[in-house]
Amino acid sequence: MRQLLAAFVMVVTILFLLAVQGCQTVGTVAGLGADIAAATGKISAKEAESIKRGAQAAGQAFEEFTPENEYYIGRTIAANILSRYKAYENNRANYYVNLVGQTLAMASDKPETFSGYHFLILDSDEINAFAAPGGLILVTRGLIRCCRDEDALAAVLAHEIGHVQLGHGMGAIRGARYTSLGKVVGVELAKNLGGGQLAQVAEIFDGTVGDIMKQLVDTGYQSSQEYAADQAAVVIMKRVGYNPSALKDMLEEMGKRLGPKSGGFGKTHPSPANRLQKVGSSLAGSGPTVAAGIRKARFEQAMTGI
Amino acid sequence: MKPMKKMTTAFLIMAAAAVSFATGAWAKEMTVQVNMTQLRATPAYYGAVVATVDYAARLQILETKGSWAKATDPKNNKTGWLHLSALTSKRLTPKAGAKSAPTSVSTGELSAAEKGFTEQIEKDYRQKNRTIDFTWVDRMEQININPQKSVAFLKDGQLIATEGGRP
Known part of the structure; x- marks a missing residue:
């Protein structure tokens, strides 16, 4: 009898564990939106608090930006950058960068954004790159010149995809924007915003764009965010089969080329040496992969004149 | 009801509950x-x-x-x-x-x-900021790589077509 009881308890325990496990899986799916928001660092705990306060004030929370919101923020950010830098009008080169970049994005942790990942070369000697929220990625000719082959270009693009995937751009938005937006849009859920509301939301949009531009152009991401983007780049490169040590080659070349007059990049990024030190351990064991020669040849063909 | 039978009944009820909880919620x-x-x-x-x-x-x-x-x-x-x-x-x-x-x-x-932030807000922004040009933003969004093109590109470069990362 005692044995039977023990067996019964065991079976019930197993079933209970199964049920709990099932529940966790379901919960993972159910909480996905929130998980992504948290995982991508869209909001910090402090910002979440602000949102709560805003929600109390307005009666309706403005919890987080949807991928569509992110898309419109990203478009405006990209337009602002393209007002400071000229586009590099070379269809072949831009197509090739998209071929490498969009292929990498599909292997990232966030392959789906509202309107996909798109890449464009900026006609500038400055060594720089910008990842606008939603996946609009701009890379200067100067930065591409730090790449000696396709694997190195993949390292640059995968790093920028890493910033998008980790929500670093959106993370620059001040908590107060969420609170203000909650107050405006939370109270009235009409299909379109009325005149007064439109003006208020437009003002918050200006502030939001300003927050992100400030980070992209003036202050830069936090060093920890740059290192995280490097780590993400290594993961993405490994998934697709690029040689992750190309990131090292690229950073070394960048270190050589970044002089004291290197423009905004030197100011907004940790030094290539520091990045190398941080990412170094995850590159251990990676060496030249097969067909690097084939990839180098098509890189050189597409990038003639860069 | 004998204790043994009681236990069997309880067992069946719990088993049914556990199974439906684990699978039904899908x-x-x-x-x-x-x-x-x-x-x-x-x-x-x-x-x-x-x-x-x-x-x-x-x-x-x-x-x-x-x-x-x-x-x-x-x-x-x-x-x-x-x-x-x-x-x-x-x-x-x-x-x-x-x-x-x-x-x-x-x-x-x-x-x-x-x-x-919607299309309505972008429209408003563009009216107020005439110097901010969206031409190249629209153009870059037109560059779309078909997954089949990606497959061929990966194959040519002897790279791997992965199934996409984890969220």
Whole structure:
């Protein structure tokens, strides 16, 4: 009898564990939106608090930006950058960068954004790159010149995809924007915003764009965010089969080329040496992969004149 | 009822509850949160396209595998796989002019976030900031690499077609 009881308890325990496990899986799916928001660092705990306060004030929370919101923020950010830098009008080169970049994005942790990942070369000697929220990625000719082959270009693009995937751009938005937006849009859920509301939301949009531009152009991401983007780049490169040590080659070349007059990049990024030190351990064991020669040849063909 | 029988009954009830809890809850709905994406025959971007789904479509989630979900679109009963980063558990409002009929959700259930930054706000921004030029933003968005092109590109470079990362 005692044995039977023990067996019964065991079976019930197993079933209970199964049920709990099932529940966790379901919960993972159910909480996905929130998980992504948290995982991508869209909001910090402090910002979440602000949102709560805003929600109390307005009666309706403005919890987080949807991928569509992110898309419109990203478009405006990209337009602002393209007002400071000229586009590099070379269809072949831009197509090739998209071929490498969009292929990498599909292997990232966030392959789906509202309107996909798109890449464009900026006609500038400055060594720089910008990842606008939603996946609009701009890379200067100067930065591409730090790449000696396709694997190195993949390292640059995968790093920028890493910033998008980790929500670093959106993370620059001040908590107060969420609170203000909650107050405006939370109270009235009409299909379109009325005149007064439109003006208020437009003002918050200006502030939001300003927050992100400030980070992209003036202050830069936090060093920890740059290192995280490097780590993400290594993961993405490994998934697709690029040689992750190309990131090292690229950073070394960048270190050589970044002089004291290197423009905004030197100011907004940790030094290539520091990045190398941080990412170094995850590159251990990676060496030249097969067909690097084939990839180098098509890189050189597409990038003639860069 | 003898203790033994009682225990068997209790066991059966608990077993039934556990099984239904673990499996039944899969009949779950999620919403497409990207402009447009595809349901595919296999959990990979390189899988054949079964159907296209638009923003705000509500899908029945049948199972998940890694970072992919197998889903049915009740509108046409097509079933296929899509990446979890295309989905949200929230309800969203279909775009004006979308083929799908508006969902029957009451406005109270709609996410306030949908009212945030939209096409309307961009239009307003562009009117006020005439020097900010969106021409190249529109142009770069037109550069789309078909997954089949990616496959050929990967193959030529002796690279690997992976199934997409984890959310």
